Amino acid sequence: MKIKQENASLFDMLDIFSTAISRMKLKKRIQKIENTASEVKKSSLLGVASKTTQNDIANKNRSKIRTSSKRKVFGREALRDNIMAKLRETSPSSGKSPCYSVIGIYGVAGSGKTTFARYTRDYIEKKCKEEKLFDTTMCIHVSETFSVDDIFHEMLKDITGDRHSNISDHEELEEKLNKELHGKRFFLILDDLWVKTKNDPQLEELISPLLVGAKGSKILVTARTKDAAGALCASERIKMPDLDEDQYFLMFMHYAPGGTSVADEEEFIRVGRVIAEKLHQSPIAAVAVAGRLGTNPDIMFWKNTANHGMLSDTMDALWWSYQSLNPDIRRCFEFCNIFPRRSKLRKDELVHLWIAQGFVKSSCATEDMEDVAEGYIQELVSCSFLQPEVDDSSEEEYFTIHDLLHDLLAKVAGSECFRIENTRSHRGEGWDEEVPQDVRHLFVQNYDAELISKKILGLENLRTLIMDVVEFNTPVEEKVIESICKRLPKLRVLAVAFSEKQIGIRKSNKFSVPKSIAQLKHVHYLAFRTFGSCSVTLPSALTKLHHIQLLDFYHGKLMLEFPFAELVNLRHLFCWPSLKFPNLGRLISLQTLPCFTVSNEQGYEVKQLRDLNKLRGELLIRGLENVKSKEEALEANLAAKEWLTDLRLEWDGDNDTRCSPEVEAEVLEGLCPPVGLQILVIHGYRGSRYPDWMVGKQSGGPEALQHLSLSGCSQLGPGTEFEAFPHLRVLQIWFCSWESLPGNMERLTLLKQLYIWCCKNIRSLPTLPQSIEELYLASCNHELMKSCKTAGHPNWQKIEHIPRKYIG
The missing domain is CATH 3.80.10.10 (Ribonuclease Inhibitor)
Structure with a gap:
């Protein structure tokens, strides 16, 4: 009993550890690879013109929004080099002077200050990596009504990857931030600062933890006014320069094609230049207007736009872009005005809220409203009304709305949408409006x-x-x-x-x-x-x-x-995975289900999943030890669930409650996932062999699988072959009793990450593919791990080419 409890705790720990890695960090890396290919396909020379009709709005692939989360920056090299020179300057040592110096940039709303600030951060992190200018970087949006505690949480998130939301006491929060910044040379961006004087009490609170940093730390402030840019005693305040005419036009035409092939056509270029000249160097106007033009590559539409009298003012240009949206999309966008400015809006939440309000209109009975709503989001992203946000701590997609667009929404939504x-x-003021x-x-x-x-x-x-x-x-x-x-x-x-x-x-x-x-x-x-x-x-x-x-x-x-x-x-159910509910099979509209636990009771059979073919995203199936045959497993009808991208299959229980290894093998054979599955996790499997759909002996399995995790698998002998998964990028093997890894590993020519943990019987490595970029080998056979660290040993030679290795 004690051993069983210890194993259970190990599996609980594995569950947390595996989930944290596989569903966040590793999934993001896979996505990054896909995004690179996607960006090439989206280039203006390869794209196909899109239409904004209702049928075309639906996003049938339910894929992530492919628009880059970072705007391309044009014509800012001189400003960047100027700022970088100041960031490289070493402040003179003085006991009285703070550890940091401040640079202020100011300019009107929509002039590109935020985009440039983030561009500078990315430039430091990527292009200046070898210089090690700073120990840590933080990029914080301040806003007009900021909370010091919220900003401290965001600073901690940028430093440690964790907001430390469990810390609610202000003094404790400040102490934690002090500890993380102590002796570190930091680079802090305070974006959109509104305060006018350094004596502002909130500003003093905000900067108090920064005093423990190392000399040479820097703060970059962006603000709308010169006074706000200098509130932290900026040694120099720089006005955000206008782009020159050619660079501005390049930016405009970069966003205008929007996936079409108009960029090289002379007439579009001529008319595009006329439109760009009307926008008076406003970056946000260029992106918004160009985004709308890109969805309609009809030259007459472009010419009519060029003759429009509203484009010379930034707000008027945004209004024109807004008016040209589909009415249903406008209504959805107006709803966003209930959220505070610069809120991170979660994509799935927006989709569900819009649908709940009846704002989303499908054109046919077979078209899911979620698909149509995602098309709405794609449309809003294309004209930068929704701006994708990078959140490395989450795999979810987030968006923000520019302040000028919030101003626009406040006018069009009127009193229908309101926020308190x-x-x-620490101001201690309640809300009394x-x-x-x-x-x-x-x-x-x-x-x-x-x-x-x-x-x-x-x-x-x-x-x-x-x-x-x-x-x-x-x-x-x-x-x-x-x-x-x-x-x-x-x-x-x-x-x-x-x-x-x-x-x-x-x-x-x-x-x-x-x-x-x-x-x-x-x-x-x-x-x-x-x-x-x-x-x-x-x-x-x-x-x-x-x-x-x-x-x-x-x-x-x-x-x-x-x-x-x-x-x-019911279409979406979110709750703790331990929930049990009977007769699930009636909910044929269900798309989101956290977990289904199979048991021997009526109403909990695996066949309850048979008709739930709209399930999408992630699905965890527990209690598979209660499935007694291949025929029973086939009733789950997993292969028909084409929208599933992430499937986890779990067996549990001791030998007295488990089927024979041969029966378990038959059950797994019958649980063949859909072809489009991307992530597969198999936990606690004790079958005598691996199914044909895993070893490449039959077609129809998840041929596009990119991430495979096997844990607690008790087969002796060599591990399963991976012939069926030529596109595999991530492979995790935990607590498996295999005596060796598969001999055909080198055929996995796309494999990027290999994780092996607590596999005590493996004593040698096969030839590994040259594509591997990261190896994690821990708590395995002592001789294996020692040999991997010994120069010249065959195991060491097999991993010598891998740039990032952790062995311990």
Whole structure:
């Protein structure tokens, strides 16, 4: 029993470790490779003209947004070199002077300050890597109403990769930041600073942890005004220069083709120059107007645009670009105005919210609204209304909206969208403004029971209520949620997000959804985003919400078995993977499912998955030891689930509850995944052999597989051959009892990363492909790891060509 418990804990640790690596870092690297190829295909000389009709908007491949997350920079080399020379300067040593010096750049909104600041950061990190100018770099957007604590969290994220959201006390947060910056030469970008004087109390708080850095640290400030750019006593304030005419035109035409082949046609170039001249060197206007032109490569459309009188003013140019969008896309974009400026907007969340509000229109019954909505996003990205954001800590896709576009949205959305930015910073001020009575979509930055009771419950037309954060010291009174359900019956979206620490300090550590939830008869999107330490009790009345499309409980533990099968319109379910629910097979519209656990009880058979062919993204299937035959496994019909990209198959239990190795082999044979699968994880498999679809003896398996992880596989002898996966880029082998790796490894000519952990029986390595860039070998046979470190040893020779190796 003790050994079994130890193994279980190892597998739990493996689960965390493997997930963290495979689904974030490694998946991103695969994506990076694909993006490179995609960018080549997108070049103006190879593209095909796109149309903005409803049929063409749908993105049938459900792939990531392929537009580069970083704008191409034109004509800024001189400014870059000037800034780099200042960054290389060594500050004179003085006990009184701070460890850092400051450079300020100022210019009007939309002049390219943020793009240039990020360009400078990337230039330092990539082009100046060998110089080691700085120990750490941080790029922080400040905004007009910034929170010092939020900025400290963002600094920690840039330094350590972790926001340290669990730290809510200001002094503790500052102490942590002090520790991380102590003695380090840092480069800090403070983008869009609004303060005017160095005596601003928040600014003083903001810079106090920076004093522990090493001499030679630098701060680059961008601001709209000269005063704000010099608020930190910038030694020099530089006005953001206009691009020269030729560079501006190059930028304009770079974005104008947008995947079309017009760039080399003389007439388009002539008309394009006329349009560019009207835009008065405004970068944001160039990107927005050019993006719209690129979606319509008709020369008459370009000529009509050139004759348009609205393009000479930046805001008018943005308005023209906005007006030329499809009306349904405009409505979706207007909805984004409920979010605070510069918020990171998660792609999937936008898609689900738009659909819940009925903003997304499909042109035929077989077309999924999610596909159409992703097409909307692609359209908004093409004209830079949504700007992709890089977040290395997450595999999800995020977007931001430029401040000038928020100004535009504020005018067109009017009072229909509203946000309550009741930040709880050290100013100690509450929110005391009025809420428009005709508001339909409302975002509340922090949960506040009094605010809800006094100003929100009377909003009769409210369709959206999002409470973004429940602070750690603010309990959610269930009577308040009950009042919302009773007083706001027209809601289509109700979302409450608990902070992790808030859940942790609740005395009962429980949250009960009130029975009155049944009165929200129009709700499509219901989210109580809690954490694993919180138990969520759901009432049976929830089954009366027949329109519900999305349920989101995040990591909360649902306390009882729930008859979700009655919610026949459910499309997305987010919750802790331990949830069990019977008769899942009725939910044929289901697209997102965190986990399905097979058991020997009625309603939990693997055949429940048979008709769920709209499932997409990730799927974890547990309890496969309860599947007793190949015929039973085939009833899962996994091969038909063409939208699945990430599949995890798990066996568990001891020898008394497991089938024979031969039966397990038959079961895995019957669980053949779809052809388009990209990531496959197999855990706890004890079958006597590997299936034909894995070893290349039959067609129809996941031939495009890029990431394979095998853990806890107990077969003796050599590991499985990988003939079926010629496109494999990442291979992970954990806790496997193989005596050797497959002999055909060198045929995996695209393999980039190889991870081997806790495989005690492997004593030698086969010939490895030259393509491998990273090897991780840990807790394996001592002699194997020693030989890999011994120069001249055959194992050492087989890994000598790998640039990045970790052995230990």
